[in-house]
Amino acid sequence: MSNTAEPQTNSMSSRQRCPQGKGLENIEALVRSVEETPDPVPTTIQGTIPTWINGSFLRNGPGKFEFGKDSYTHWFDGMALMHRFHICEGNVTYSSRFLRSDSYVCNSEKNRIVVSEFGTVAMPDPCKNIFARFFSRFQIPKATDNASVNFVKYKGDYYVSTETNYMRRVDPQSLETKEKVDWSKYIAVNSATAHPHYDREGATYNMGNSYGKSGFFYNIIRVPPPEEKAAAAEGSADLTGASVICSIRASEPRKPSYYHSFVMSENYIVFVEQPIKLDLLKFMLYKIQGKSFHKVMTWEPQYDTIFHLVNRHTGQFYNSLCRNLPRRYVLPLTVDGKTPMDQNLVTSSNYKATAKKTKPQEVYMTHEELYDDKLLQYGGLEFPQINYDQHNGRAYRYFYSCGFGHVFSDSLLKMDVHTKELKVWRYPGLYPSEPVFVASPKATEEDDGVILSVIITPREEKSTFLLVLDAKTFTELGRAEVPVNIPYGTHGVFNRMG
Template identity: 55%
Template sequence: MYQVMNAGGGKKGLETIAPLVRSVEETPDPIPAKIQGTIPHWINGSLLRDGPAKFEFGNTHYNHWFDGMAMLHKFKMEKGQVTYTSRFLRSDAFKKNSERDRIMVSEFGTLALPDPCKNIYQRFFSYFQMIKPTDNGNVNFVKYKGDYYVSTESNMMHKVNPESLETLEQVDWSTFCAVNSTTAHPHYDPDGTCFNMGNSYGITGPQYNIIAVPPEKSDAEDTLQGAKVLCSITPASRTQPSYYHSFAMSENYFVFIEQPSKIDVVSLATCKLRGKAFYDAIYWTPELETILHLIDKRTGKASPVKYYTKGFFSFHQINAFEEDGFLMLDICCYDDGRTLDIYLLQNLRKSGEALDEVYNNTGRGFPRRFVLPLHVTDDTPTDQNLNTRPFSTATCVKENTNRVFCQHEDLHNDDFYQYGGLEFPCINYERYNTKPYRYFYGCGLRHLFGDSLLKMDLNDKTLKVWYQKGFFPSEPVFVASPNAVEEDEGVILSVVLCPSQEKGTFLLVLDAKTFEELGKASVPVNMPYSIHGVFNAST
């Protein structure tokens, strides 16, 4: 029934995906899954997923997919059997909203109105206050010093128990280092050191900050103790820093992508006064270029050479690695930076021609490689392609002392277009992050959410595809098999939803090498489309 396919879907007559963004109930007690095929017995651990799962309180409703209250999901695999558990994150936002049965805490796309229980003067002055950051960690599971947290793009996150999914404690990044936000996509060195990025808004204006968290802790210290800012980068415009969701890391460098998706600082500071949410302060400036900032991991110093390219928008990087004096940056790129608009709930809940129109006006994300020369000096010639790597069509041209202009290479062939672009990329991270690699995986988007799973072979840019009409797989997660030798020796795990079926949810297990189905574990629950997740191996 499920197979590797070569055919793509159309752009008209899209089925409704409204059930993928509806509120659901939690499942705190484990329920067994019905197994079809085989779940390999060597998979011992849990697929942990995070995402929005409650979109209204009383008569108040959220505006954006990113706003929904966080639900944590766990598919536990042991000796070929699978159980499912889910819990809402008991964040302050969730508890305050639940107590009043109305939206009390502002989220990415929804401004909480003043509390009607306050008097008229309190409500009036509340409009002149900055929006407080949410602790609704609905984006990803992240790991610091062996502990699991769930995070969004604010400075607040929650420590959670990966076995019970219980909420343990709230943690504020700003307690440990001077940042007002962080991404939900940290990177890890082999020794366990964790790196992340976050903005700060001080007297001198906004800064992009790279943060390091040491790998070990004592019993007496907080998890983030010892976190420090390694480097601060000044935005190209002090009043218009870039919105970003993640960053890239090679063995010796960080790469920060300063894209033309901008945050208007004045609009941000006056959101409540204007009755607008954070989302309304973000706008796309297609006339601007994207700037790639290179930072030395050892010294924390940013390179005086900046790498420029035609403006693009990106949520996720695929990988970055160094070879022959160049840094290869592989990334999912959108030429249209209005992608955030697509995930307004009013768009996701449309049907018929209205849904088709939303899709047909949606930008597509495609995998691209930028080649950055690492040793640009005054003696480096100008106005010629510095990329000497064989078989690469990417170009990089020094235009002046501190400016190199880069043009990308497509990491796909023409067959790729029929799958509607790529999102939620993953690789064999443990062994190949920051290293030359051959394969990446992701979701194809012939719909507004992923409707296929893709495997790209970079040697010849050929695809393997899993697809079945009406099914929507989530972000693929690669799990290596025991004693694996080859890069793609393992499985791909993905949670698959079927909006046309009540409680049509299952965990799909694919052979990562052949991309053929090994088995699936069906659970009788409704589950919204989640965002990110990780595999937590049993010890």
């Protein structure tokens, strides 16, 4: 292992010496409510911020966890707070705004939680009589528009999104909340993920689900590029032209899988149907029973993990191929009736993964581990990122992620998937967010650029900073210290300017 930040050396042993529970010192500071900062404020620069970085680092995440006497019981439930780090000529300013979702507005007006979220059930209005409160439990659950997960782009416009059928269009400069967008008004899906993919022509791909008498389906969605944008009202949201290019029937119709993302290459889309199941009967009854949505999900390892392969150009569906750590699977793409049974179809000597045809149009795969024991001390991986602009859908060598030593991320990792070499940035008491890669203007190598990550420091007040790492060496270039408190967030994107 190379290039580990110097103070990391004793951090693991010191944590192990802590009494039980002390390893999470001041962890509540990561999920506290904060005030928005709509007007940009200057930051204090330590080190050097490269002058070629010109744009806005946009991040999203929960930022308000109470209304009146009511508090959310799950981190995911906090009201969406949008953050903007504007970087220009080596200087950085910071601003933030709460998303003015219907959920936020209704909760604010009533000064209590009136819209149920992922892990929190909204209680009936105490001002109603007992009969009105009882029958309110039998109403169809209203999906939240608290889009607190990610910034995404469709047809050149920015939106914030979560995992319901609602998104909100936003201004990426002022962070002003625009109109609410309902996916079901454009296409027959009940939800969409917060993690779409983009091709080189500007089209956006996502996944949503639908269900009815014919079963439960996972749908692959395509939204056309900006140049195909229909004549819509000036400055309004536009998802016209969105289409379902393929529908995949759930292997267990009454227990479809929960999913958060999917994989896209230059020619294929891969959806992994895994044993995290949604019980549809519980889904229909969870509000009546006074339970939150996350109670609908169960881990059921008796079900197989299934890889579904789809040609993203034609929508042709190929039959299924039968602690977060990096693994490599190799999917053979030329399986037909002449392919021999029970023979390893992975012919490259560089890979240890295997794939064998076991039935007509069905392949059983085993994985290759892309890590050794050195990675295990940093826990599992989360928030993986690559040089997306140049290598999405193509071969890549490096990925960047957060290492989770306990509950929240406490390190930043860079892994070489060819050599399995690991580089680490880590300091005790600092909690990094998702690493985002930004290429240098004249980059000729895959890792020529910087990594941006927001670092939370719960031991001190107002000590959050934007970290800039050299992506190649994984050494620190500079910090932009923010004079206001920022809670731990989820995902973000870099919006290059000029």
